Amino acid sequence: MSYLIFIFAAGLFALLGAGGLLHRDAWFDALNRRLDAIDLDLLPGLMLRVGAPLLAAGMLLVATRPVIGGAAEALIGASLLYFAWGRGDYPTDLERFLARARVGDTQGARALLSQLGAQQTQDEEQSSLAMRYFLFRGFSRWFPPVLYFWLLGPFAAAGYRLVALVNSRCDGQLDSVQHALDWLPARALLLTFAVLGDFERTRGLLTADAFDSDVANEELLARGVRRAWQLGNVDGPEDTVREIETVRKAVNRATVVWVVLASFAVLV
Numbered sequence: 001m002s003y004l005i006f007i008f009a010a011g012l013f014a015l016l017g018a019g020g021l022l023h024r025d026a027w028f029d030a031l032n033r034r035l036d037a038i039d040l041d042l043l044p045g046l047m048l049r050v051g052a053p054l055l056a057a058g059m060l061l062v063a064t065r066p067v068i069g070g071a072a073e074a075l076i077g078a079s080l081l082y083f084a085w086g087r088g089d090y091p092t093d094l095e096r097f098l099a100r101a102r103v104g105d106t107q108g109a110r111a112l113l114s115q116l117g118a119q120q121t122q123d124e125e126q127s128s129l130a131m132r133y134f135l136f137r138g139f140s141r142w143f144p145p146v147l148y149f150w151l152l153g154p155f156a157a158a159g160y161r162l163v164a165l166v167n168s169r170c171d172g173q174l175d176s177v178q179h180a181l182d183w184l185p186a187r188a189l190l191l192t193f194a195v196l197g198d199f200e201r202t203r204g205l206l207t208a209d210a211f212d213s214d215v216a217n218e219e220l221l222a223r224g225v226r227r228a229w230q231l232g233n234v235d236g237p238e239d240t241v242r243e244i245e246t247v248r249k250a251v252n253r254a255t256v257v258w259v260v261l262a263s264f265a266v267l268v
Helices: 002-019 026-038 042-068 070-084 090-102 106-116 126-152 154-169 175-196 199-207 217-228 237-267
Strands: none
Touching: 002 070, 002 126, 002 237, 026 042, 026 154, 042 070, 042 154, 070 126, 070 154, 090 106, 090 126, 090 237, 106 126, 126 154, 126 175, 126 217, 126 237, 154 175, 175 199, 175 217, 175 237, 199 217, 217 237
């Protein structure tokens, strides 16, 4: 059943992208406005914002299972997993950046990153910001929900996305919670990069940096791509384009690997 849920949800995501009905979070905004009126502390508010939708989905599952049987688990599970995948048109945004970078439109590329909400750290170059932003966005939109789905089920996958939505809404006040939720999926993806690319160059990240609490998940994944695909210093627009194209290749190939591994696990 889990594999059927996964394939059905993946098909919906491939067909509809992040523009489907379940990715229009108006209902969640309405719930947040009601909870804001209560003026709860951060953690109790988080529990209600995440727990209430999951409880509603659980009650719907219990109510519909006697009527339509196993189809209720399949439909609700697939809906939760589809909901758990990221928002926004990631492939189009990445192509828009590449279109500007390829013609040397540095100002336009910088403006696009700002429009998309990429947060630049002090003294960070645009190329590093672009790589970190598109790589981590590609990671967070798909890989953590998939891992939590296979480990704990569709409710866990949906819970991940709800925490991410709450954290975005409260301007990063839950960054520590988000970092903890991203920790295991980031290391699983880093291992995937190492297998797909230069394992010898990437192995040091798996044995050292992966367990260094001072290394952010975003930076760890960026180091993984650079080492696995042997990226050097960025000296101009051409190198920036090469970095972002490598990010796209790495994310797409890792997605295929995870789908294949899920299929193989079911067959075995």
